[in-house]
Amino acid sequence: MKLAAATPAVHAHLRHVDSGRVSAAVREHRVQAVLDGVPMVMVQGGVVAAWAVFLGGGWGLATTLLVANAVAGFDWFGRVAGMVVTEAPGTRAWQKETSRFAGGVDLMDLPPGVDLVSGAAPEPPQVERIPLETLSLRNFSALHDDGTIGVQGVDLTVQRGELVLLVGQVGSGKSSMLAALAGLIEHTGDVLWNGTPVADAQVFLRPGQVAHVAQVPRVLSGSFADNVRLGHERRFDVPVAAARLGPDIAEAGGKDALVGHRGVRLSGGQVQRLALARALATDAELILADDVSSALDATTENELWAALRERGATVIGATAKRAALAQADRVVVLVDGEVAAIGPWRELGVRWGHLAG
Ligand SMILES: Nc1ncnc2c1ncn2[C@@H]1O[C@H](COP(=O)(O)OP(=O)(O)O)[C@@H](O)[C@H]1O
Ligand SMILES: [Mg+2]
Structure with missing residues (x-):
């Protein structure tokens, strides 16, 4: 790079690539915050509403407890759904790229006899030794x-x-x-x-x-x-x-x-x-x-x-x-x-x- 006097150009390129990475990360965090926050607010709102109905005399204690707990449980569904939306594209892209690096094969699909944990692999095929004439x-x-x-x-x-x-x-x-x-x-x-x-x-x-x-x-x-x-x-x-x-x-x-x-x-x-x-x-x-x-x-x-x-x-x-x-x-x-x-x-x-x- 120095020989070609290209250092400023390379720095500019790296800055450009890096700023793209930063804005993608910021966007991801925003989406994540919305997906985390909205279900939580809705769920808490639901709980408050259930107790409001209780106080207004609409429901008895048992019904209110049941509804409030059920609504609180939905919090979990909201979070999981949020994760699926934010994490799935990244995971998919990662899998696609790694499998492209590996020549398009399925990386989870090991050849028979190969164990990555113990390092075991089948013996290479034996080649018959042929005396050289x-x-x-x-x-x-x-x-x-x-x-x-x-x-x-x-x-x-x-x-x-x-x-x-x-x-x-x-x-x-x-x-x-x-x-x-x-x-x-x-x-x-x-x-x-x-x-x-x-x-x-x-x-x-x-x-x-x-x-x-x-x-x-x-x-x-x-x-x-x-x-x-x-x-x-x-x-x-x-x-x-x-x-x-x-x-x-x-x-x-x-x-x-x-x-x-x-x-x-x-x-x-x-x-x-x-x-x-x-x-x-x-x-x-x-x-x-x-x-x-x-x-x-x-x-x-x-x-x-x-x-x-x-x-x-x-x-x-x-x-x-x-x-x-x-x-x-x-x-x-x-x-x-x-x-x-x-x-x-x-x-x-x-x-x-x-x-x-
Ligand atoms: N790993 C390599 N990759 C690409 N070209 C190579 C490599 N090794 C040697 N060469 C090239 O092959 C040619 C022959 O080199 P080499 O076989 O190492 O010669 P010698 O052993 O007679 O010195 C040279 O042009 C050399 O640049
Ligand atoms: Mg040599």
Whole structure:
């Protein structure tokens, strides 16, 4: 707002919107006062009139008491009617707007098995795990929520056990491609798993099948073990060792040591390696590792790729380290969201060496 020198205009707009709100509130209170006041005055008037008739000798004591009490009872009907008139439109508008926010569904109508109080929900549908033989991308593009194309027109086939590394400048589309392969953002084109098109990427390309290590991973506030296992029966020591996180955990006091609120006690490198251990613990068919170079020194990164290779894991990763690229079966060079070259680094290094450090 300041950059656009729009502060006075925005203030004026907010004042205008706010004055509308104030006058609506004043109007509501007036109507409420009338609806509260009029029935009360009428009822009290009725009671006075009943006693006046008594004093004038028209009714006996019993009749007068009966009539006065009955009339006083109508006070309640008046109030309720007033509330219906004043509150109902607001309630209706509120319901309409909230249901519009929720995409038009009935908010009171919960899906079966969901309990908002206890937090219970049915298990997600189990996706059958299909061992990966080949992963093929045809005219594959990754789309962000706002429509930005992260990477486009990728044709790539990855065989089981291969190590494929993406390299490119910042913004060339490495993270976008890996996120789309993990079903985290939309894609167009085809993803073929053993030659069969993946119908629903969000359901199919998820842990168990595919594990993704984000460039800036999220860490839970619990212990190291919580973060690696995520509540499942999963191994801890093996993935932690493979991710080169063992010494850090020992120093912090073991696997039950807490990592602080969302991992504040961890360094950026430790967060990345923790996320990597979490991904390895899933024993996924395909591991997508974004920018692990920022977390590991060159030697450790090399050891990591070698360890993954030994385990026969299929890995697509992003790196900026020459030594790592040299170990890859194939390197994919990305330039401005498109594939510029694919091949072993010994062939590509001469032309694209400037992209790696
Ligand atoms: N969350 C996002 N929303 C919209 N556009 C994005 C988002 N993340 C990245 N992009 C865009 O996608 C393109 C590729 O970025 P990215 O995949 O992060 O590249 P790299 O990982 O190679 O640095 C860039 O133009 C970037 O601005
Ligand atoms: Mg990135």
